[in-house]
Amino acid sequence: MAKVVELGKACTVNPLKMSQPLGASYAAMGLDACMPVMHGSQGCTSFGLVLLARHFKEAIPLQTTAMNEVTTILGGFENVETALLNICKRAAPKIIVLCSTGLTEANGEDVAGHLAMVRKRKPELSNTELVYVSTPDYVGAFEDGYRRAIVAIVKALVKPLPTVQRQVNVLPGSHLSPSDIDELREIIEAFRLVPIILPDVSGSLDGHIAPDWRGTTLGGTSLDQIRAAGASTFTIGVGEQTRDGAQALETIAGIPFEIFERLTGLEPNDRLLHRLARLSDREVPIKYRRQRSQLLDAMLDSHFYIGGIKVALGAEPDLLLAIGSLLHEIGAELPVCVSTTTSASHALLPTSEVVLGDLEDMERGAGDCDLLITHSHGRQMAARLGKPLLRTGFPVFDRVGNAHRCQVGYRGTMNFVFEVANLLIDRVTHHRPADWALPQSSLDLAAPVANAE
Known part of the structure; x- marks a missing residue:
């Protein structure tokens, strides 16, 4: 068991970690027709937007409530309301995921109360699902924000439903790429199972040329699929960060789960295929052997x-x-x-x-x-x-x-x-002919021996 050491440095010199709001926003980008929104200053959102755009080389939908000095002190209700109305008017998303930042968390705003008030005041928001995720960026990291977003989405949108045989939920960790998720989907479907992947960035951030531009995410887990997750027979989580989401699904809909700590390696993939074989009552396909x-x-x-x-x-x-x-x-x-x-x-x-x-x-x-x-x-x-x-x-x-x-x-x-x-x-040193030549001193020593013969 590894010992965990916190150094308690006064400052970070060369950052390794990314923030919680960015992790939650990334999870939201795996939902179809979704708009992630950071409740904070414009700088917080701009920084995250640049990182995502540079990593994926794609246009990234990400909005902000644009808090300033005055609204930070007096409260950001009007900023939340204005942002939601503008987003719905311009992009018509089916889901808005609102992520807090250190600015609004330190201020102690009741964002959940803000959203409830906005719902009552503005009926034009009735066709859009609103999900709030508490993600203070002065604690935790990217993985924590992603984990919290999954839990918030599940609790807000999933309800228990009659079981649909052969349907399984898949909760991928934030470290899985769009191609990783495609590979995982292909493996599960090879057993004739129907996966609901939440969130699914393979549909929205897989580097395709979209036929249209809506201003929201283009692909991912649809709202209907999220709701249908309550009818699945089993949940598979990839990474410890998905455990809380799987437990939330179990609490809400009674769905059993198994967390695979990783799927990079021989033994964990053996376990995954054995689990899928039991769930589907089918043998492991020859191609995976x-x-x-x-x-x-x-x-x-x-x-x-x-x-x-x-x-x-x-x-x-x-x-x-x-x-x-x-x-x-x-x-x-x-x-x-x-x-x-x-x-x-x-x-x-x-x-x-x-x-x-x-x-x-x-x-x-x-x-x-x-x-x-x-x-x-x-x-x-x-x-x-x-x-x-x-x-x-x-x-x-x-x-x-x-x-x-x-x-x-x-x-x-x-x-x-x-x-x-x-x-x-590439780092291996390759010898050249000159490396094998004897030094001149060795040749001089050998000369008398040769003359004696």
């Missing part, structure tokens, strides 16, 4: 390069566990693990210590490591240390195709193993 064999071969081929290396990791808890556990299984050591927030995932990580800190803390411990793994803000650290950097997590803004990177399932795990191994192969 083949993919499993391919993954084993990939791990065998790659362990010559990965085995024995030292890796420094910096990531959100569930991503840290997924990547770190796989590398450990192939023989890597994890002397430096830095994360953003407390989580039960840390106890499962095969290392002695997890530091809750920033990239400065990661850099201080990574001098003897062979590989760095974190998001794009680690590029300066990698340059200073002269170490290879594998970019992963959020944000990755100096690479394209982030929506299409798959790291779950047998196939996604194999992709990740090859990515790591190939990065390390």
Whole structure:
């Protein structure tokens, strides 16, 4: 069990974590015809918007209540009302997810009361579902905001319904890319099960050219699908961050659940396929048996390069566990693990210590490591240390195709193993003919022997 250490630094030097409101907004972007709104200043929203746009290289729908100095002191009810009315008039979303920020949380606003008053005063909002998520950005991290958003959406919109056989709920963690979710959906549908994925960014942030522009999210989990989640027979969660959402579904609709701490690796995918086989009463499809064999071969081929290396990791808890556990299984050591927030995932990580800190803390411990793994803000650290950097997590803004990177399932795990191994192969020193030449002093010593013969 890893020991969790909080350093209690006076300031963050090179940030690793992203904020709760941003995590909640990201979850909202997995809902169809949705508009995420940050209840705070324009700067808070602009910063998050830039990060999302640079990571996905897509237009991002994200609005703000535009709080200023006066409304922060006197209260932001009018800002909330005006924002909601303008959004409904211009974009006509089916769902608005309102996320608080540190500004409004410190002010102590009763946002839930604001929304209730707006509902009574403005009947034109009756066709739009309003979901409020409390996400103060002075505590927690991206993963916490995402987790809170799932719980808030479930509690606001899901009701118990008669059970629909073969329908299952899937709660993906924030560390899963759109391509990861597509892969997971394909696996579940191969067992003739019908998944309701909540939230589903594979429909809205998968990098497609949309036929129209509505000003809201274009794709994702529809409002009807969210409501239908109360009729599912089972819930599958990916990552510890989904546990609260799965428990909320169980409380509301009596739906049993299982949380898979990760789906990057051999053993957790074995467990997933066995669970799906029991739920569907079907055998595991032959193609996944083949993919499993391919993954084993990939791990065998790659362990010559990965085995024995030292890796420094910096990531959100569930991503840290997924990547770190796989590398450990192939023989890597994890002397430096830095994360953003407390989580039960840390106890499962095969290392002695997890530091809750920033990239400065990661850099201080990574001098003897062979590989760095974190998001794009680690590029300066990698340059200073002269170490290879594998970019992963959020944000990755100096690479394209982030929506299409798959790291779950047998196939996604194999992709990740090859990515790591190939990065390390590039660092292997190749000998040249001159490296094998004997030094001149050796030739001089050998000469008398030759003359004597």
